[in-house]
Amino acid sequence: MALARRAWAIVALPLIAIILSIITGIIVIVASELLVRQQFNPGLAIDAYVALITGSIGTEAAIINTLVSATPLLLGGLSVGLAFKAGLFNIGAQGQFLIGALAAVAAGIQLRESPVIVAIPLTLLAGMIGGAVWGFIPGLLKATSGAHEVVTTIMLNFVAIATLAAMVAGPLDSPGSASPITRDVGNASLPIIFGRNGHAGILIAPLIAVLYGFLMFRTTRGFEIRVAGANPDAARYAGMSPRRLVIWSMTVAGMLAGMAGATELMGVTRHMTASYGTTVGFDAIAVALLGRTNPLGIVLAALLFGAMRSGSAAMQIQAGVPAELVGVLQATILFFLVASPVIQRVFRLRGAQAGLDEASTFTRTYSGDAAIR
């Protein structure tokens, strides 16, 4: 009974956020139909959601699509989640993702004719290192000068986009192509193990989620990260080094996002254009919050977001509702999560775990603890 209450306290907020966003989606669909076509058609919303669901889990191919979409979201969500646990807001998962993909394509081109057993691990490693560097920089800046990670990671996102474009147009451009494009990564591609496009990354990502849980709850380092995130003053008092923990956490967070970029590149696109881009790094923030930085929660949240992505095309084709509705749904989920104090009051959620602790990371860090000692 007590256990059930505790479980409810933890899942209530995400569930309510999802339900509210579904309701918002219905309103958006019906209202836009009314405004654009002057037709009142509530059935359209049901058609859209049915198409969204069958398009994401209705067939084997749809399920594989969902898993492929969920994989980078899961790794990215773990990246943002780890930073949240440490009291850091990693908006830079996007940049770390791109640099991870760029490093992977750079390594993969070199290794494209090497044996698979060498090419895949080294390419993946290159992506992880690339992302780690992109996380290390803001971590170091914060630890040494107090520069806020939200500001530095956002700026590094732009640096990453520009770097990627320059590299693809320059040294990585494949000879003889009309527009900037790299060669494909050949033997460094992740093998397809399910259906038409189910690459091996689908299996790697959940493994990393297990490792994340192990790190957080079974190791002393995880304990240090959680203490530093929950109460940095207590961490200093206890003799931990918040400086070192900031650098460490940002580096590992960057590595995870870089890994997301690498698996996406090696498993899905296999080459890169100068305009290579996704929104994975930003969606990962919503995934981490929806999953409440808990490994299992992040897995479930990534699956949900992956399903919405993969079902959106079916929704557009079958129900005629634009695929962008998924963006609306995801954004409103995030909105309701961040507005958690309001949700808690309206739905009378009680208990210490009902609130979104992570939200304090948004507000806290500006108020003067930037100077880490």
Next chain:
Amino acid sequence: MEPPTVEAPTAVHAPALEMRGITKRYPGVVANDQIDLEVRPGEIHALLGENGAGKTTLMNVLYGLARPDEGQILLDGEEVHLTGPSDAIHRGISMVHQHFMLVPVLSVAENIVLGEETMAGPVFLDRKEADRRIIELGRRFGFEVDPEAKVGSLSVGWQQRVEILKALYREARILVLDEPTAVLTPQETEEIFAVLRRLAAEGHSIVFISHKLYEVLEIADRITVIRRGRVVGQRLPAETNEDDLAELMVGREVNLTVDRGESSPGETVLKIEGLRVNDDRGHEVVRGVDLQIRAGEILGIAGVAGNGQDELVEGLIGLRRPAGGRVTLNGKDITGKPVRSVYGEGVAYVPADRHRFGLVLSFPLTDNMVLTSYYQSPYARGILRDDAAIRALADERIEQFDVRTPSADVRAGTLSGGNQQKVIVAREFARDLQLLILDQPTRGLDVGSIEFIHRQAIAKRDAGTAILLVSAELDEVLELSDRVAVMYGGRIVGEVDGRSANKNEVGLLMATGGREGGDARTPDASGGTAA
């Protein structure tokens, strides 16, 4: 705008305030259970109770912050239903909080009129009129204050007077003071008491909330004691004494003064020479401190909060890098060493702010019990935590130190203040120690918990640990310490024997640093103008 009216216009004999059968339930607890409280005009009525007894809830009900589930509130015999603090203020109820609600960069006058501005026309403040009223009010009650002085430049004692003026400016007839002396020196306390007596003589009713027994006996006309949400007794100061009140408050007999026995100091353990430490803004706030503590001895540091005590302790422990000087522990130089290596030398530290430093409130007791030892065997094996060992430790310490908790799995934040402090004490005292630093170890705790922690400290001393006790509670310092050093303006300005020390002498030293004429920041106590 007229000066506040003094007499209650209706029947003189009706109580100014009457609370009848107030009951307030929160999920799982009855915070107030049929509480009756009656305050007559011109009466100072003390509300005495331990932390968590329901004093704050009752006052929140009175201030309109909480709606009672049952019961009535009567003002001058008429029932009122308070809708919120502004309604309460409008009806003449004012509250002076324990933590002052003042804006330090604004002037006295600006703070006082905040929210109740006297306007000259629709846009501009009528500063002259406000100043005039403030000076007049101060003169009437015997404490004239310069309305243009910045609040941040005033001493704590004067800030409190500003809070009281603020209430009087709003024409309060009923003043509620929540632990008003917690931050004051004995002299400042006396001065505030004089102000309160004057207010009462003019017909104001005062509710004085406290858990300091001797103060209550000194100031109150009547004393109502509450325990676990119920009124357990009412006393007149003439008919009672500290032991009687303590027993009422705690519900059992308590030993108010710890039997500290004789100390038998050994070798010098801690030696501080010329220690200088800067605060966050780079100002030198510890200005050359020399101290020595021997094994089996308690050295108390008395001083008004903010005279460099925090920085001294942080400098010792490695949380702050000293700007100069030397700290040696058993002959070993530990100046500027990192926190963990200082702990490794057998130093433990009970921090002043248990919520900020001592605990992670959102974590279970198990995690909190190993906050400073989680990386050591047997709680860690390599990089892995040993949950079973941590669990066993937590259960053992909870038992040993009598921490009242349903289990070791509950979050630290759900415990009462006294039990939270016991968790920290259990964690830090249980080790084999050379030096124990206690910074405000009993702040905000109830009598029972204070007694427990004092006993533990004496036991630790008798086991041969050197103890440095920092406390703003002079009584605590005098009660526990074998030697007392007074800290003022970053320096040690005097040292006295703990047993023969005279409270007033030490208090004076705390307030003035031993210099004639006192501190420039503390306006003349005898009723002159501030600044």
